[in-house]
C-alpha cells in the first residue's frame with residue numbers, strides 16, 4: 001500500500017493517541033499497518049496525549065501491546081509537561097492532586113510536597129486537576145477549599161470527554177469544571193489546545209514539514225494552529241462528521257474517517 005498524496009507531502013507526523021491511534025484497548029481500524037507503512041516510507045512519528053492517567057512508560061507498553069513500536073522519546077504526555085512546568089517554577093511548594101498515582105508521581109518528581117492523604121490537603125499552594133477514573137467528593141472539597149484559600153489552579157486539559165467503545169466518557173474537563181465552578185477560579189491549562197505538547201514533539205522530531213493528526217477540534221486542531229502547523233482531523237474519536245463539517249476556526253486541512261483512510265492511498 002502506498003502513502004496517500006496529501007500525507008506524503010509531509011516529512012513527519014505528530015499523532016494524538018486517544019481516538020486517533022486507539023480507542024480504549026483497541027487500535028483504530030488499520031492504525032497498526034498504517035504506522036508501519038508511514039515508517040517504512042521514512043516518515044518520522046511522534047505521539048502526543050492529553051490523557052493524564054498514565055506515565056510515559058505505560059503508554060509505551062500500551063503501544064507495544066497493540067503492535068506499535070514506540071520508545072519513551074516518541075511519546076509526549078501531558079503528565080510530563082505538567083512535571084516540567086512545575087519543576088521549572090514551583091519547586092518546594094505544596095500540592096493537592098486530583099489524578100492518578102502516575103500524576104501524583106509527576107508532581108512529586110517536580111519537587112513539590114504532596115498533601116494528598118494528609119490533614120493539610122485543603123491548604124495546598126497548588127492544585128493540579130487531571131483525569132482519573134477514581135474520583136471522590138473529598139477530592140473536590142480539598143481542591144475547592146485550597147483554591148478558595150488562594151491556591152493556584154492548574155489543569156491538564158479542558159477535554160470534556162474521551163472516546164471509549166460504548167461512547168464518550170467524562171474527561172479531565174468535566175472534573176475541572178466541578179473545581180472551577182465550586183471555587184470560582186479559572187485554571188491554567190498545560191495540555192492541548194496550548195501548544196506546549198506539540199512544540200515538545202517538534203523539538204524531538206527535528207525540522208521538517210509536519211502534520212498534526214487528532215480527533216478533537218478544540219484540542220488537537222487548535223493546538224496545531226497555535227503551534228503554526230497543519231492539522232488533519234480523524235472521526236474515529238470525539239468528533240462527529242457534522243461537527244467537523246461545521247468547523248470554522250480552527251479548521252483542519254483534511255477530515256478523514258480514521259488514520260488509515262487519511263494516510264494510505266485508497267482503492
Ligand SMILES: [Mg+2]
Nearest residue numbers: 016018019215
Ligand atoms: Mg484524542
